[in-house]
Amino acid sequence: MSEHIIVLLAGIAVIGGACQWLAWRMRLPAILFLLISGILVGPVIGWLDPDALLGDLLFPFVSLAVSVILFEGSLTLKFSEIAGLEKVVRRFVTTGMLFTWTITAFAAWWLAEFPPGIAILFGAVMVVTGPTVIQPMLRTVRPTAKVASILRWEGIIIDPIGALLAVLVYEFLVSTSAGGAVVETFMTFFKLIASGMLVGIAVGYFLGEALRRDWFPHYLFNVATLASVMGAFALSNALAMESGLLAVTVMGIYLANRKGVPVEEILAFKESLSLLLITALFILLAARLDLGLLQELGWVAVQVFLVMQFVARPIKVLFATKGSTLNWRERALLGWIAPRGIVAAAVVALFSIQLEQQGFEKAEMLVPLTFVVIIGTVVLQSLTAGPLARALKVAEPGSGGFLIVGANPLARAIAQALSQQDVSVRLTDTLWDNVSRARMAGLKTYYGNPLSEHAEVYLDTSGLGRVLALTADEHLNELACTRFRAYFGPKRTYALRVSQVEKGRKSVSTGGGQWAFGEKATFVDLSRRLARGGEIRQTNISETFGFEQFCEKYGDRATPLFALDPKGKIEVFIDENTVVPKAGWVVLAMIDPDPAEIPKRAAKTGPAKTADIKPDLPDAPATAT
Numbered sequence: 001m002s003e004h005i006i007v008l009l010a011g012i013a014v015i016g017g018a019c020q021w022l023a024w025r026m027r028l029p030a031i032l033f034l035l036i037s038g039i040l041v042g043p044v045i046g047w048l049d050p051d052a053l054l055g056d057l058l059f060p061f062v063s064l065a066v067s068v069i070l071f072e073g074s075l076t077l078k079f080s081e082i083a084g085l086e087k088v089v090r091r092f093v094t095t096g097m098l099f100t101w102t103i104t105a106f107a108a109w110w111l112a113e114f115p116p117g118i119a120i121l122f123g124a125v126m127v128v129t130g131p132t133v134i135q136p137m138l139r140t141v142r143p144t145a146k147v148a149s150i151l152r153w154e155g156i157i158i159d160p161i162g163a164l165l166a167v168l169v170y171e172f173l174v175s176t177s178a179g180g181a182v183v184e185t186f187m188t189f190f191k192l193i194a195s196g197m198l199v200g201i202a203v204g205y206f207l208g209e210a211l212r213r214d215w216f217p218h219y220l221f222n223v224a225t226l227a228s229v230m231g232a233f234a235l236s237n238a239l240a241m242e243s244g245l246l247a248v249t250v251m252g253i254y255l256a257n258r259k260g261v262p263v264e265e266i267l268a269f270k271e272s273l274s275l276l277l278i279t280a281l282f283i284l285l286a287a288r289l290d291l292g293l294l295q296e297l298g299w300v301a302v303q304v305f306l307v308m309q310f311v312a313r314p315i316k317v318l319f320a321t322k323g324s325t326l327n328w329r330e331r332a333l334l335g336w337i338a339p340r341g342i343v344a345a346a347v348v349a350l351f352s353i354q355l356e357q358q359g360f361e362k363a364e365m366l367v368p369l370t371f372v373v374i375i376g377t378v379v380l381q382s383l384t385a386g387p388l389a390r391a392l393k394v395a396e397p398g399s400g401g402f403l404i405v406g407a408n409p410l411a412r413a414i415a416q417a418l419s420q421q422d423v424s425v426r427l428t429d430t431l432w433d434n435v436s437r438a439r440m441a442g443l444k445t446y447y448g449n450p451l452s453e454h455a456e457v458y459l460d461t462s463g464l465g466r467v468l469a470l471t472a473d474e475h476l477n478e479l480a481c482t483r484f485r486a487y488f489g490p491k492r493t494y495a496l497r498v499s500q501v502e503k504g505r506k507s508v509s510t511g512g513g514q515w516a517f518g519e520k521a522t523f524v525d526l527s528r529r530l531a532r533g534g535e536i537r538q539t540n541i542s543e544t545f546g547f548e549q550f551c552e553k554y555g556d557r558a559t560p561l562f563a564l565d566p567k568g569k570i571e572v573f574i575d576e577n578t579v580v581p582k583a584g585w586v587v588l589a590m591i592d593p594d595p596a597e598i599p600k601r602a603a604k605t606g607p608a609k610t611a612d613i614k615p616d617l618p619d620a621p622a623t624a625t
Helices: 002-026 030-044 048-074 079-084 087-093 095-110 117-127 131-141 144-176 180-212 220-237 244-256 263-270 273-287 291-297 298-318 328-334 344-356 363-391 409-420 432-440 453-458 474-488 523-531 545-559 596-607 610-616
Strands: 401-405 425-429 444-447 464-469 493-495 535-540 558-563 570-572 586-591
Touching: 002 030, 002 048, 002 273, 030 180, 030 273, 030 363, 030 586, 048 144, 048 220, 048 244, 048 273, 087 095, 087 144, 087 298, 095 117, 095 144, 117 144, 117 344, 117 363, 131 144, 131 363, 131 453, 144 180, 144 328, 144 344, 180 244, 180 328, 180 432, 220 244, 273 344, 291 363, 298 328, 298 363, 328 363, 328 453, 344 363, 344 464, 401 409, 401 474, 409 425, 409 432, 409 535, 409 558, 425 432, 425 596, 425 610, 444 493, 464 474, 523 586, 545 586
Parallel strands: 401 425, 401 464, 425 444, 464 493
Antiparallel strands: 535 586, 558 570, 558 586
8 A cells, every 4th residue: 555655656746747847848837737637647547536645634735735835925025016016017916806806706606606605715716827827928928028027927916915815705704604693703704814914924023033133054944934834824723723824925925025034045945845836736636626527517617717718807907007008919918818827726726625524515616617717728828829929019029138147247247238239138146246236237137046946937038038148157057058948049048168178178068059259258268357457348340440450450359249230130259150240230349458558557546456356256167156
C-alpha cells in the first residue's frame, strides 16, 4: 500500500513537471496542461483518486496550499501602487469588479439554477483573473504597453481582493445558516472578520519586526515566513473557524505596505514552494472532477461561460474605460482577455467541500462549473487573443526595446544611452544597490532573478522585444539567453562575453543567442574602460562623415555598440554583422578619452585613485551581478 502511495505522489510530481515544461515550450499557461492531465489521470483513466490518496488530509492540504498562494498574492498588493494607477485601473479592481460579480452571480442563479447564496459566492470567486495566467498570455499576444499594463495590474491586484470577497461571502453563508437570532448571526460574522484581521495584523507585525531587525539569519527568511503564514492560518481558525484565509490575506497586505520589510526577500520563498503547490493542487483538484456532475450541468455551464465572456467582461470594460484615452480597439482587446486561474479553482474547491458537508444545495456543482469557465477562458483566449490583437492593430510590431540582464555601471550606462534615443529599456538585477542606482537614474527596473517563477509573473516586458545579458556571471548570461530565446527568438537575444577565453578553457555559449558588440568586446574590458573615463557617445553619420571616417578617427579607442537607422530601427553590432551605417544613421559607441586630453583632465581633477575604480571592476568572470 505504501509503495502504491509513493508511486502516486511521484507520478503527480513527474506529470506536473512535464506540464510546466510543455507550457514553457509552447508559451501557453501551465494551468491548461495541468487541468487536462488531472482530468485524464483522474476521472477518465481512474489512476488517481485524491480522496483515497490523502483521505482526511485532503481538506487540510488544500486549505494550507490556498493560504500560501493567497499570502503570496496579497504580498504584492501595495496601496501606493493602487493610488498611483490611472483611473481606469482603479475602476477595474473596484466598481468595475461589481459588474462582473453581479452579472456572473445572476447567470449562475438564472441559468444554472443555483441558490442565491451559492450563486453570489460563485460570482465573487469569478471576479479574479490571476497574474499566473495573464503574464504568459501577454508575452504571446504582445499588446500595446497601455493594454498590457492594465491587464497585468488588474491580475495582480484583483487576485487577493477576489479571494477576500469569496472568504467573506462564505463566512456570511456559514454564519447565517446556523439559525438563531439575526443579532447572533451578525455577531458570529463580525467575530470571523475580527479574528482574521487581528491575527493577520498581529502576526504580520511580529514577522515584519523580525525581518527588519535581522532576528533571523538570511537563510531562515523563507522558513520563518512560511511558518508564520501557517501559524497565522491555524491560530485564526482556532479562534473563529474558517477565518484563516482572511488572516493570511491581511497579513500579506500588511507586510507589503510596511516600510523597511524586505518584501522582495520573502517573496523568494514562492519560487519553488508555491509553484510546487500550484502544480500539485491543479492536478489533484482536476482529478476530483465528477464527470457525471459535469454532464448533469451540460450546456448550462457553457451558457454561463458565454455570459461571462460576452456580457460581463465587456460591460465591465465599457464602464471602467469610460472617459479614458483608450481607443475602441484597445477597449475591445481588454474586453476579450480575462482568463481565470489558480485562485478561482482552489478557493472554489475548498469552499465546495465545506459547503457540501454542511448540506448546502448545489454546492457540489461549484467545482465543475468553475472548471468549465477556467478551461473555456484559457483555451479560447490563448488561441484567439494574438490574432485579435493583430487584427485590431493593438499588437506591438516587433518591439525593439531591450530587457537588460544586469544593472551594474556598464549596464546602466548602456541603458541611459538607449533611453536617450527613445528606445525602451528595463534592467533586472538581484543586487539592490545596482537596482537602486538605476532607479535614481530614471531607468525602469525589476528587482529579482529574471529566471525565477516570480519574474515569469511580475517582470513587465511590455515594449521590449530583445534581451541583452550584461552581467559578470557568464552562466547567468547563458541561462538568460536560453530562457528568453523562447519569447523573443534567437536573433533578438544577445550576451556580452565576460572575458576573452583563455587557451584550454571551455568557452561558454550564448544559450542560442548572439555575441554582442563584436569579437573583442568583453564585460571586463568595457567596464574598465568606462571606469577610466570612457563614454558611450552618439555619433551622427552623414555624407561627409561616414562610418569609415568614424572608424579611422577613433580607431581602437571606439567599440561600436548600436546603430539606429533614420526610422528608429536599432541594430546591435555582432561578430558577423554585415550592417554598415549609412548617412542619416546614428552610431552609439564606447569611446575612450583622447590620450592628449588625459593630462589636462588630471590637472583639473587630480589623479584617479585605485580605490575609486576597483568597485566597478570585476576581477573574476564568476562574480555575479
